[in-house]
Amino acid sequence: MTSAHTANQIRDALAIAERQWRAMHIVDHERAALAEDLHTELTGAVADGISPRQLLGDDIREFARNLAVEAGVTRIPYENRRLLRTAAGGAAPGVVLGWLSMFGGLWLPGAPFSYPVLALTVLVGALVAVRVRMAEVPQINRTVAAMALLVSLAGILVTPVIMGFASLFGYSTAWVVVLMEMAIAAAAVGGATLMARRWAMAPWVAAAARMPSHV
Amino acid sequence: MRDMTPAHAGSPASVASPVDGGDRQTQLLRGVLDMCLLALLTEQPTHGYDLVRRLGAIGLDTISYGTIYPLLTRMRRLGLIADERVESPTGPPRKVYAPTPAGRQALRGWVEQWREFVAIIDATIADVSFEQADSPEAEKGRTP
Numbered sequence: 001m002t003s004a005h006t007a008n009q010i011r012d013a014l015a016i017a018e019r020q021w022r023a024m025h026i027v028d029h030e031r032a033a034l035a036e037d038l039h040t041e042l043t044g045a046v047a048d049g050i051s052p053r054q055l056l057g058d059d060i061r062e063f064a065r066n067l068a069v070e071a072g073v074t075r076i077p078y079e080n081r082r083l084l085r086t087a088a089g090g091a092a093p094g095v096v097l098g099w100l101s102m103f104g105g106l107w108l109p110g111a112p113f114s115y116p117v118l119a120l121t122v123l124v125g126a127l128v129a130v131r132v133r134m135a136e137v138p139q140i141n142r143t144v145a146a147m148a149l150l151v152s153l154a155g156i157l158v159t160p161v162i163m164g165f166a167s168l169f170g171y172s173t174a175w176v177v178v179l180m181e182m183a184i185a186a187a188a189v190g191g192a193t194l195m196a197r198r199w200a201m202a203p204w205v206a207a208a209a210r211m212p213s214h215v
Numbered sequence: 216m217r218d219m220t221p222a223h224a225g226s227p228a229s230v231a232s233p234v235d236g237g238d239r240q241t242q243l244l245r246g247v248l249d250m251c252l253l254a255l256l257t258e259q260p261t262h263g264y265d266l267v268r269r270l271g272a273i274g275l276d277t278i279s280y281g282t283i284y285p286l287l288t289r290m291r292r293l294g295l296i297a298d299e300r301v302e303s304p305t306g307p308p309r310k311v312y313a314p315t316p317a318g319r320q321a322l323r324g325w326v327e328q329w330r331e332f333v334a335i336i337d338a339t340i341a342d343v344s345f346e347q348a349d350s351p352e353a354e355k356g357r358t359p
Contacts, residue, residue, distance in 0.1 A: 040300070040310050041284065045264050047306025055264060057281045066281070070289035 006051065010042045013052040017064035024068055025076040027208045034071060074208055077138055078197055083130065087147070087193055090129025094122035103173070119155055126151070126193075139200045146196035154192035158185055237277060244275065249290060250329065251275070252283070253314055253322040256296060260313035263287055287312055295321055 014035055021031045045055045056063045098118040100106035131144045162181045169177045244251075255261075255269055266287075267280045290296045295318035300308040314322065 037288075037310070040308070041263055043307045044262060044303065044309045047303070048264070050264060055280045057279060059281075063281045063285075067285040067288055070285035070292075072289070072292050 006046045009052045010039070010046065013042060013056060013060055014039060016060040017067075020061045020064035021068055021073075024065070024073075025078050026068055026073045027076060027205065029209055030071075030073045030213050033213050034068065034073070038067070074211070076201060076205055076208070078201060079134070079137055080194055080197065082134065082137075083143070083197055084190055084193060086129050086133050087126040089133075090125040090127070091122045091189075092125070094118055094125050097121060103178075123148070123151055123155070139204050142200035142203075143197050146200045147193055150192040150196045150199070151189055154188040155185075158188035161188075241277060244278070247325075247329065248278065248282070249286060249295075250322065250325045252286065252290065253295060253318055253325070256312055256314050257319060257322060260311050262309040262311050266312075290318070294318070 017038060018031070018035060021034060026034070042052050042055065046052070052060075097106070098121075101118070127144050127148055130147065131140065134140050134143075137143075162184055165181060165184060166172075166177070251270065252266060255266060261269070263284050264280050267278060267283055270276070270278045270283075287296065287298075291298060291312070294315055296312045297315050298310045298312050301311045303309050
């Protein structure tokens with residue numbers, strides 16, 4: 001009979017492995033198959049007097065990573081870091097232009113419209129960069145379309161938040177305050193970008209779920 | 216780049232420390248562990264941690280379950296072994312692994328390849344004379 005202590009050990013080991021597999025973006029049904037197999041192994045071992053730690057060693061994350069790699073699992077190609085880097089690179093010229101117009105005395109034509117124009121420059125720069133530099137990535141057109149919608153929406157929603165934050169500091173242009181405002185904007189835009197990628201990948205994930213498991 | 220020079224080069228005691236020996240054995244095993252597992256499973260199908268015990272019993276006691284289980288999973292993916300849940304008198308069902316026909320065929324090929332390889336290596340090291348290689352004259356001969 002498995003005691004409560006060993007049941008907890010099994011549950012903890014499986015939770016650590018699950019976290020690793022989620023971080024690796026393994027498709028749901030293959031992750032479930034890995035977990036079920038490992039659960040069978042652990043409960044069998046515990047019945048024979050071997051604890052999960054004795055069996056798997058101290059570094060369960062590394063064990064789970066190796067297991068997933070050897071099992072040849074299907075990973076969802078979110079490419080989150082690359083997406084954020086690429087989008088940030090594309091948005092950078094617009095951000096620099098905005099900074100110079102606000103703090104560097106750069107005069108932009110059509111001054112009353114400069115904020116929307118700058119926002120558009122940032123958005124289009126990010127979208128073009130992602131479309132061109134990540135052309136080989138699955139579902140990239142859907143990602144760009146979803147970004148166009150969600151990042152714009154995030155920009156609209158975060159503007160009053162930033163204005164509210166700025167008003168708290170008397171619309172100070174101190175660099176700390178401005179950096180905080182930029183961080184709020186970046187968090188909103190970055191979050192929207194990641195959401196757009198998840199949304200765009202949903203059909204890919206659904207198709208992967210219909211395919212036979214590698215595990 | 217890793218320095219391959221022993222810390223006390225020239226001292227007989229430093230040539231093969233237990234740590235170096237273990238590392239070397241691990242490296243040598245890396246390429247043949249799947250063959251060993253297939254051989255053990257051909258002898259008798261069993262579950263993962265029993266394989267660890269059996270490897271230990273034949274002298275390969277540095278191999279952990281953390282190494283074996285991912286490897287078994289890969290071999291199963293490649294169709295070399297199959298698993299079956301078998302009822303156990305001492306608890307829950309165990310996942311017992313056994314070689315598939317493709318696994319047996321692969322094992323036959325690997326064993327032949329291994330025997331040829333061992334014969335070549337044996338022939339290469341057969342005539343090594345350590346007394347001659349370690350003599351002061353041989354050391355002098357190597358000095359530029």
